[in-house]
Amino acid sequence: MIDPGFLDELDRFDTSLKRVSNAMLQGDQRSPDVGEGLTFSDHRRYTPGDDPRLIDWKAYARSEELFIKRFEAERNLTVHVLLDATASMAFGEGDLNKFDYGAKLGLGFCHLTAEDNNDFRFSLLGDMPDRIDTDASSRGEVLRLVDQLNETTPSGDGDITAALEEYANSIHSRSLVVVVSDLLFDPDDVAAGLTALARNDVVVAQVLTPEEIGPETTGDAIFEDPESDAVRRTYFGGTAARRYNDRLQSHLADLEERCQALAIDRELVDTGGDFFDTFADLWLGARLGDERRGRS
Known part of the structure; x- marks a missing residue:
C-alpha cells in the first residue's frame, strides 16, 4: 500500500521544470x-x-x-504520467513491489507539478490507456489518486505499442511525458510506442526488482508467469542463471539503444534502492533534459 506521507518529503525538491511548452495558454x-x-x-x-x-x-x-x-x-506546462498496470508490475513483496514503487514515482511528479501551478494527467497503461485523474491538478487530486492506486490490481499482458500510440494522439501541446514500466515487452514494440511520443520530452523509468535484476535463487525452483499464470518447475543455477543474465542484459541494452536513438531519457530503477534517491535522479533528469539535448 502507498502511504501518502511520502509526498511531504518531496517538498524539499525544487518544483520548477524549466521546459519549453508550445501550449496556446502560456502562464506565470x-x-x-x-x-x-x-x-x-x-x-x-x-x-x-x-x-x-x-x-x-x-x-x-x-x-x-x-x-x-x-x-x-x-498554467504553462502539462506533465503526463503513464503507469504500466499489466500483471508483471504486480511482482515484488512489500516495498519492493514494482507497481507501488512506480506509482509513487508518478505521484511524485504530479505532486511537484501541482505545487508549481502546472497541470498533470495520470493514466494507467494496459491494452489501451486509462486516464484516472479528474483534471484538478491539485494536492487534493494527488491524494485521491493515492487512494485509487491502492485499490488497483495490475492485470493482463497489455499492448504497449497501441497504448502509447493512442495516448500520444491525445497530447495537443509540447509536454513532459513520464512513462513508468518494467518494459518487459518486445523492444521493437516499446520503440514503436515511444516513437509516437517522441515529439514531446519523454522520461522512461524502467522499474525492476532486485530479484529480477540479479536472482539469488539456486537449486530447484518454481517460476510463475504473472501474465499467463503458466508455471514451470526447473533447476536454476549455473548455466540457467548465466543464460537468464545474458538475456536480461541483452534486453536492457536493446531498450537503451532504442531510447538513445529517439533522444529519450531512460533510467533503470531498482525497487530495492532508496526511493527518494531514485526520485531525485529522475526529477533532475527531467529538469535538465532539454539542456542535455541542446548540447548533443
Whole structure:
C-alpha cells in the first residue's frame, strides 16, 4: 500500500521544470499577486489542497459552493504520467513491489507539478490507456489518486505499442511525458510506442526488482508467469542463471539503444534502492533534459 506521507518529503525538491511548452495558454508561476495580469477563463470546483486565494467568494455567495477561478495564463506546462498496470508490475513483496514503487514515482511528479501551478494527467497503461485523474491538478487530486492506486490490481499482458500510440494522439501541446514500466515487452514494440511520443520530452523509468535484476535463487525452483499464470518447475543455477543474465542484459541494452536513438531519457530503477534517491535522479533528469539535448 502507498502511504501518502511520502509526498511531504518531496517538498524539499525544487518544483520548477524549466521546459519549453508550445501550449496556446502560456502562464506565470504562482505569485503573491494571484491573477495579476492574467485573463479570467472559467471556474472549476474547489478541491482540498487548492490555493484558497483563487476561491471566487462572489460565486460562493450565489451558490454556497466553492469554485476556483481559472485564468488563461494559469498554467504553462502539462506533465503526463503513464503507469504500466499489466500483471508483471504486480511482482515484488512489500516495498519492493514494482507497481507501488512506480506509482509513487508518478505521484511524485504530479505532486511537484501541482505545487508549481502546472497541470498533470495520470493514466494507467494496459491494452489501451486509462486516464484516472479528474483534471484538478491539485494536492487534493494527488491524494485521491493515492487512494485509487491502492485499490488497483495490475492485470493482463497489455499492448504497449497501441497504448502509447493512442495516448500520444491525445497530447495537443509540447509536454513532459513520464512513462513508468518494467518494459518487459518486445523492444521493437516499446520503440514503436515511444516513437509516437517522441515529439514531446519523454522520461522512461524502467522499474525492476532486485530479484529480477540479479536472482539469488539456486537449486530447484518454481517460476510463475504473472501474465499467463503458466508455471514451470526447473533447476536454476549455473548455466540457467548465466543464460537468464545474458538475456536480461541483452534486453536492457536493446531498450537503451532504442531510447538513445529517439533522444529519450531512460533510467533503470531498482525497487530495492532508496526511493527518494531514485526520485531525485529522475526529477533532475527531467529538469535538465532539454539542456542535455541542446548540447548533443
